[in-house]
Amino acid sequence: DGGITQSPKYLFRKEGQNVTLSCEQNLNHDAMYWYRQDPGQGLRLIYYSQIVNDFQKGDIAEGYSVSREKKESFPLTVTSAQKNPTAFYLCASRTKLRNQPQHFGDGTRLSIL
Amino acid sequence: AQTVTQSQPEMSVQEAETVTLSCTYDTSESDYYLFWYKQPPSRQMILVIRQEAYKQQNATENRFSVNFQKAAKSFSLKISDSQLGDAAMYFCAYRSARSEKLVFGKGTKLTVNP
Secondary structure: OOOEEEEOOEEEEOOOOOEEEEEEEOOOOOEEEEEEEOOOOOEEEEEEEEEOOEEEEOOOOOOEEEOOOEOOEOOEEEOOOOOOOOEEEEEEEEOOOOOOOOEEOOOEEEEEO | OOEEEOOOOEEEEEOOOOEEEOOEEEOOOOOEEEEEEEEOOOOOOEEEEEEEOOOOOOOEEOOEEEEEEOOOOEEEEEEOOOOHHHOEEEEEEEEEOOOOOOEEOOOEEEEEEO
16 A cells, blocks of 8 residues: 555654654655644644755754655654654655645654653 | 644534634735645544635535635635544644645644534
């Protein structure tokens, strides 16, 4: 089945540790996105990528890093510089066609130990 | 900067009744897209319906329809014949045709009472 797969579903981070969230899509979508969701809030854009080997900062990029080495994959690293990483993280993708919506994965819940 | 406002943090509806969720947005653009996403307790974001700003006709998808008022910058979602499975958080979202950024409102929690 075509879709967006995020792993793991739950992730725990120790103080000072970097962790990486995986996002893989087999929809042949060009653009991929990472969002953060906090309780009672809408989604906020962390990073996005429109093409392989290129990505742009969103509204809350500090403390996060990404890579886009393959079209299918857009991993997000939450670094130790992100002081409040506890949140729900959603990955999305869409085709280049201008009127197409973003489709989302099932999310990863990150918590601090 | 574009903003999206959902003024109803929570709404409730009786099963089989109709409910309307409100959304307003602020933009100086003329070409943009609007979306309603549903987030059930499983937390997956599911696209419910979308509207292209240049289309005057309101979008419909089965029991879901929108009232798009471009001059008023309003984009409300109407759910007809509400079902228990409609219970979820509903998010309104905006994207300029010139941008990849999807701007979300803070959501409305919909409860469906049997």
